[in-house]
Amino acid sequence: MVFCPRCHSNLVKRNGLDRKGYQRYMCTSCGKQFTSKTDTYFSKMRFPNTIITFGLILHYRYKKTYRDVSKYLKSCGIDVSHVTVHNWARKFSYFINSYTLRPHSDTWYINESITVVNGEKKHLLTIYDSNGNILSTRLSKKKTNKQIEEVIKKAVKLVGFTPKAIMGTQIEPLIARSI
Numbered sequence: 601m602v603f604c605p606r607c608h609s610n611l612v613k614r615n616g617l618d619r620k621g622y623q624r625y626m627c628t629s630c631g632k633q634f635t636s637k638t639d640t641y642f643s644k645m646r647f648p649n650t651i652i653t654f655g656l657i658l659h660y661r662y663k664k665t666y667r668d669v670s671k672y673l674k675s676c677g678i679d680v681s682h683v684t685v686h687n688w689a690r691k692f693s694y695f696i697n698s699y700t701l702r703p704h705s706d707t708w709y710i711n712e713s714i715t716v717v718n719g720e721k722k723h724l725l726t727i728y729d730s731n732g733n734i735l736s737t738r739l740s741k742k743k744t745n746k747q748i749e750e751v752i753k754k755a756v757k758l759v760g761f762t763p764k765a766i767m768g769t770q771i772e773p774l775i776a777r778s779i
């Protein structure tokens with residue numbers, strides 16, 4: 601059963617499709633037009649709720665990196681960049697953390713990805729712990745020891761302790777030198 605997000609009436613009728621092809625409804629009680637995304641966390645998001653949720657499960661539950669989630673979705677014919685996956689994780693991290701109440705762990709991961717912002721290549725560094733909490737992110741022109749140090753410091757400041765280990769495949773030597 602479909603309810604109107606404004607007046608909660610169930611006197612709604614189908615009203616064609618919206619621009620993206622989602623079923624649109626109209627409330628006969630108050631006249632509001634809406635889709636299943638209206639007034640939800642998914643409104644104004646490009647991809648369907650199910651794809652976003654699936655990507656978030658891969659990342660948070662199965663600890664897949666943004667790149668791996670992107671690769672997996674691409675192999676299913678869904679063209680989602682790792683930057684988009686990162687944006688989903690950032691958008692939903694507070695929501696997910698506040699529901700699951702997972703404590704911060706002392707084993708951290710650092711994920712580096714290259715992204716293009718206004719035609720300029722940027723390095724995106726993200727630190728998350730083994731419970732899937734995102735601890736800090738940083739976008740910079742160059743990947744230097746200083747940038748890595750700063751993204752780690754930001755995470756330490758957030759959780760209030762230093763990690764037992766930070767793991768990251770591509771940049772281990774740099775981390776080892778920077779902390």
Ligand SMILES: [Zn+2]
Pocket residue numbers: 604605606607608609627628629630631632
């Ligand atoms: Zn209504």
